[in-house]
Amino acid sequence: xxxxxxxxxxxxxxxxxxxxxxxxxxxxxxxxxxxxxxxxxxxxxxxxxxxxxxxxxxxxxxxxxxxxxxxxxxxxxxxxxxxxxxxxxxxxxxxxxxxxxxxxxxxxxxxxxxxxxxxxxxxxxxxxxxxxxxxxxxxxxxxxxxxxxxxxxxxxxxxxxxxxxxxxxxxxxxxxxxxxxxxxxxxxxxxxxxxxxxxxxxxxxxxxxxxxxxxxxxxxxxxxxxxxxxxxxxxxxxxxxxxxxxxxxxxxxxxxxxxxxxxxxxxxxxxxxxxxxxxxxxxxxxxxxxxxxxxxxxxxxxxxxxxxxxxxxxxxxxxxxxxxxxxxxxxxxxxxxxxxxxxxxxxxxxxxxxxxxxxxxxxxxxxxxxxxxxxxxxxxxxxxxxxxxxxxxxxxxxxxxxxxxxxxxxxxxxxxxxxxxxxxxxxxxxxxxxxxxxxxxxxxxxxxxxxxxxxxxxxxxxxxxxxxxxxxxxxxxxxxxxxxxxxxxxxxxxxxxxxxxxxxxxxxxxxxxxxxxxxxxxxxxxxxxxxxxxxxxxxxxxxxxxxxxxxxxxxxxxxxxxxxxxxxxxxxxxxxxxxxxxxxxxxxxxxxxxxxxxxxxxxxxxxxxxxxxxxxxxxxxxxxxxxxxxxxxxxxxxxxxxxxxxxxxxxxxxxxxxxxxxxxxxxxxxxxxxxxxxxxxxxxxxxxxxxxxxxxxxxxxxxxxxxxxxxxxxxxxxxxxxxxxxxxxxxxxxxxxxxxxxxxxxxxxxxxxxxxxxxxxxxxxxxxxxxxxxxxxxxxxxxxxxxxxxxxxxxxxxxxxxxxxxxxxxxxxxxxxxxxxxxxxxxxxxxxxxxxxxxxxxxxxxxxxxxxxxxxxxxxxxxxxxxxxxxxxxxxxxxxxxxxxxxxxxxx
Numbered sequence: 001x002x003x004x005x006x007x008x009x010x011x012x013x014x015x016x017x018x019x020x021x022x023x024x025x026x027x028x029x030x031x032x033x034x035x036x037x038x039x040x041x042x043x044x045x046x047x048x049x050x051x052x053x054x055x056x057x058x059x060x061x062x063x064x065x066x067x068x069x070x071x072x073x074x075x076x077x078x079x080x081x082x083x084x085x086x087x088x089x090x091x092x093x094x095x096x097x098x099x100x101x102x103x104x105x106x107x108x109x110x111x112x113x114x115x116x117x118x119x120x121x122x123x124x125x126x127x128x129x130x131x132x133x134x135x136x137x138x139x140x141x142x143x144x145x146x147x148x149x150x151x152x153x154x155x156x157x158x159x160x161x162x163x164x165x166x167x168x169x170x171x172x173x174x175x176x177x178x179x180x181x182x183x184x185x186x187x188x189x190x191x192x193x194x195x196x197x198x199x200x201x202x203x204x205x206x207x208x209x210x211x212x213x214x215x216x217x218x219x220x221x222x223x224x225x226x227x228x229x230x231x232x233x234x235x236x237x238x239x240x241x242x243x244x245x246x247x248x249x250x251x252x253x254x255x256x257x258x259x260x261x262x263x264x265x266x267x268x269x270x271x272x273x274x275x276x277x278x279x280x281x282x283x284x285x286x287x288x289x290x291x292x293x294x295x296x297x298x299x300x301x302x303x304x305x306x307x308x309x310x311x312x313x314x315x316x317x318x319x320x321x322x323x324x325x326x327x328x329x330x331x332x333x334x335x336x337x338x339x340x341x342x343x344x345x346x347x348x349x350x351x352x353x354x355x356x357x358x359x360x361x362x363x364x365x366x367x368x369x370x371x372x373x374x375x376x377x378x379x380x381x382x383x384x385x386x387x388x389x390x391x392x393x394x395x396x397x398x399x400x401x402x403x404x405x406x407x408x409x410x411x412x413x414x415x416x417x418x419x420x421x422x423x424x425x426x427x428x429x430x431x432x433x434x435x436x437x438x439x440x441x442x443x444x445x446x447x448x449x450x451x452x453x454x455x456x457x458x459x460x461x462x463x464x465x466x467x468x469x470x471x472x473x474x475x476x477x478x479x480x481x482x483x484x485x486x487x488x489x490x491x492x493x494x495x496x497x498x499x500x501x502x503x504x505x506x507x508x509x510x511x512x513x514x515x516x517x518x519x520x521x522x523x524x525x526x527x528x529x530x531x532x533x534x535x536x537x538x539x540x541x542x543x544x545x546x547x548x549x550x551x552x553x554x555x556x557x558x559x560x561x562x563x564x565x566x567x568x569x570x571x572x573x574x575x576x577x578x579x580x581x582x583x584x585x586x587x588x589x590x591x592x593x594x595x596x597x598x599x600x601x602x603x604x605x606x607x608x609x610x611x612x613x614x615x616x617x618x619x620x621x622x623x624x625x626x627x628x629x630x631x632x633x634x635x636x637x638x639x640x641x642x643x644x645x646x647x648x649x650x651x652x653x654x655x656x657x658x659x660x661x662x663x664x665x666x667x668x669x670x671x672x673x674x675x676x677x678x679x680x681x682x683x684x685x686x687x688x689x690x691x692x693x694x695x696x697x698x699x700x701x702x703x704x705x706x707x708x709x710x711x712x713x714x715x716x717x718x719x720x721x722x723x724x725x726x727x728x729x730x731x732x733x734x735x736x737x738x739x740x741x742x743x744x745x746x747x748x749x750x751x752x753x754x755x756x757x758x759x760x761x762x763x764x765x766x767x768x769x770x771x772x773x774x775x776x777x778x779x780x781x782x783x784x785x786x787x788x789x790x791x792x793x794x795x796x797x798x799x800x801x802x803x804x805x806x807x808x809x810x811x812x813x814x815x816x817x818x819x820x821x822x823x824x825x826x827x828x829x830x831x832x833x834x835x836x837x838x839x840x841x842x843x844x845x846x847x848x849x850x851x852x853x854x855x856x857x858x859x860x861x862x863x864x865x866x867x868x869x870x871x872x873x874x875x876x877x878x879x880x881x882x883x884x885x886x887x888x889x890x891x892x
Contacts, residue, residue, distance in 0.1 A: 031044055031086075034099065034119060035054065036124045039054060046081060050065045056212070069147065071143050072146070080107055094283055095123065095128070096121055096709075098121055109137065122708055128261050132257065134253070142246065148241045148260040151214065151216075165178070169191055169227075169228065171195075177496050184232060185231070191227065192449070196403070197404055199446060201496045203228065204228070215262065216263075219261055243258070267609055273528035276499075285503050287534060292753070294559070296326035298325060298561040299564070300439075303562075303565040303576035317361065317362065317365060326368060331439065332372050334347065336382075339379050359434040359435055370489065372438075374440070376411050390417065398452070405444070406442065410444060422471070441491045442491075448468055450464055508537070519558070520555075532605070536556075538560060541560065554596075555629025558599060564578040565577050601620040604619040614632065615631055617639070627681050646665065649682045654679040662685070690886070693887055694892040695891060696711075698741060698745075706837050715740050724869040725875075731755050743847075747837070750856070754833070757858075760772065772799055779796065779857075783851040795808075802825045851889065871887040
């Protein structure tokens with residue numbers, strides 16, 4: 001049996017029995033285990049669990065035998081269960097196929113405990129836990145709490161350097177999401193309200209050391225009022241998933257705990273967070289592909305704060321445009337008051353007409369306009385509160401819940417009238433006034449308290465907690481119905497983002513960072529949770545350490561943003577005036593960002609450990625190059641360049657262009673000296689300036705003959721949104737292509753944002769060449785190494801409806817090929833994205849030296865087709881058949 005397929009066996013090499021004889025179950029000794037290539041979960045006769053890592057050169061016991069899943073009854077843990085049954089099974093889950101172990105045991109007080117542990121073929125190291133308890137007694141049972149995956153991690157060996165932790169919970173002090181675990185460290189990590197307007201979060205906690213880590217979380221499709229406590233016990237660390245809502249279990253009733261997972265991993269917390277994102281995506285919850293403009297540099301008028309005037313904003317716009325910013329954001333202070341989303345007539349005498357005029361001014365400069373809003377909050381004295389008191393979220397005593405930061409009250413997100421009022425406001429801002437996006441702001445938006453308002457007729461008070469994501473969905477859907485390319489930015493003001501809201505936001509900023517360190521580690525977190533090319537924004541650079549640290553945004557692949565004022569600042573005490581010295585600095589870094597747009601690239605968070613690698617290092621794969629960013633107060637020594645593919649790589653300083661030397665994967669160190677930061681670019685050495693596309697090595701294929709979802713998630717990618725001449729596209733169209741290969745095939749996955757779709761309804765002759773390219777299509781042109789310099793290549797194209805055509809192109813003409821390449825497609829009409837996968841045979845002598853180009857046509861009926869190319873052919877009229885423009889295919 002292969003290492004990646006889980007297997008079950010007696011620890012003592014005895015055969016596994018369906019019924020385990022109790023006489024052979026010795027206390028404290030493992031009786032049964034389930035394991036894959038990365039982890040072994042071992043259970044003893046009391047159903048206690050030990051976790052052993054198998055990922056290193058030798059197995060490592062990460063924990064002892066812990067009372068991992070148990071109840072709390074009468075204030076005391078109830079975890080003594082006699083193991084009575086262990087049954088293996090091959091299973092199919094929403095996350096793919098796997099191997100399961102069904103365990104059952106019974107306590108002396110009549111509680112039956114049933115645990116199913118599932119290891120997934122595609123996710124080695126991840127264990128899913130289904131845990132439930134049955135009251136087999138004759139009396140009701142009062143349960144104080146349930147606890148899953150409760151483990152005490154062994155003290156780190158001296159070489160492992162202690163522990164670090166990530167917490168997905170929100171805290172009112174806006175602390176770091178990533179921290180070292182020192183003696184005395186303790187965080188409850190409750191995912192409900194931790195202060196009047198701080199709550200919610202991502203249901204994952206991770207603890208890791210230099211060689212190994214353990215993450216715990218739940219996979220429910222809605223937020224839950226649970227905790228993920230992390231506590232230092234001497235040099236050891238406790239971690240668990242815990243539900244503290246008391247409940248009474250009637251005789252014969254079953255208590256079902258949330259779907260739980262543990263993940264044993266190497267590297268830092270990025271690895272399990274990325275895995276959590278993939279598991280949730282398999283259940284249908286994933287951040288959308290961002291609109292192209294979500295990656296554009298941003299200027300915000302918040303430098304003037306609430307006392308801004310239209311004159312100040314309009315005077316600043318020319319400098320904003322000159323410096324290369326594409327977004328102008330009007331922040332808090334435009335409205336009458338929070339909840340009354342109408343223009344303040346002291347600033348906008350003509351009300352909505354002045355709003356439209358401002359948007360028109362911004363559009364005339366080739367820029368886009370975004371407007372600030374803080375829904376779910378309503379101010380005392382507002383007309384909204386006076387006219388719609390039924391919208392309020394009330395506590396169990398009937399009192400309104402405070403949003404203390406805003407001096408406001410909460411509205412209930414689960415109430416249909418709250419959602420309807422929000423929809424009206426958004427339609428006014430986007431459809432009527434013409435804004436291109438929203439900046440949705442406020443820590444109160446991350447999570448809410450249970451609602452007891454009788455007018456809402458909730459079946460359970462917790463419906464308000466679970467409905468925050470539904471509120472976001474209304475916001476996202478209405479915004480994009482009014483403008484499909486609108487950008488919905490959500491800034492929950494320092495809180496640790498709630499994952500269940502992420503499928504309904506286009507951009508997540510650093511959310512009022514308190515330091516450059518927060519800009520960087522929040523970026524790594526959000527790239528893990530929203531995807532490696534998510535449109536994360538570094539927030540206003542003025543919030544970074546020293547107020548000018550663009551390097552912390554650019555280097556990690558974040559969109560740059562600022563709130564400078566110019567040519568004057570009415571606040572001399574807290575001025576953000578763009579002085580001539582600052583302007584030179586701003587111009588240098590904004591130009592660097594606009595040139596590379598690393599935010600569109602693939603963030604490689606798995607390559608470096610944020611806690612243990614020094615200097616702190618981040619990598620973005622973009623445009624055929626690897627972009628490294630190093631951070632330290634001062635550093636003088638050698639840095640390791642991880643992730644390099646075969647061949648020689650040339651290295652240069654990203655900011656100055658200065659050559660720094662050459663490296664290879666075998667000799668991947670570079671001597672450097674810097675203060676604060678150093679950004680470098682490593683590019684494969686090639687004989688020309690043609691673009692490069694990396695192809696990763698494919699592992700096991702799915703039953704359909706295409707790479708599995710987990711393979712695509714790790715695949716290198718390239719991105720383009722320019723036409724065949726290299727000019728930026730004006731519409732929403734963008735194309736991301738991921739590539740994998742094995743000895744015989746190249747696999748490609750196209751992700752295409754579209755405006756409209758047009759396809760043929762029939763294929764035509766099976767042997768003839770029919771003009772599939774006259775409608776929507778993606779294409780790959782491949783040239784074998786031995787055909788270089790000739791007009792000889794293969795053209796493979798697939799349409800959104802799955803129609804495929806393959807053509808052999810020679811100097812003598814073209815001929816149709818049938819039955820060799822394969823393709824499939826899927827349309828996501830809600831998000832206006834279609835995807836296509838291709839499997840193309842690599843017929844040629846050498847593995848190296850392949851040339852390719854990637855194309856796309858959006859053939860709009862009645863409109864001029866949109867022709868885009870990865871490597872521009874630069875012909876006068878659209879022409880993809882230019883072999884001299886083909887780029888290079890390299891192994892990653």
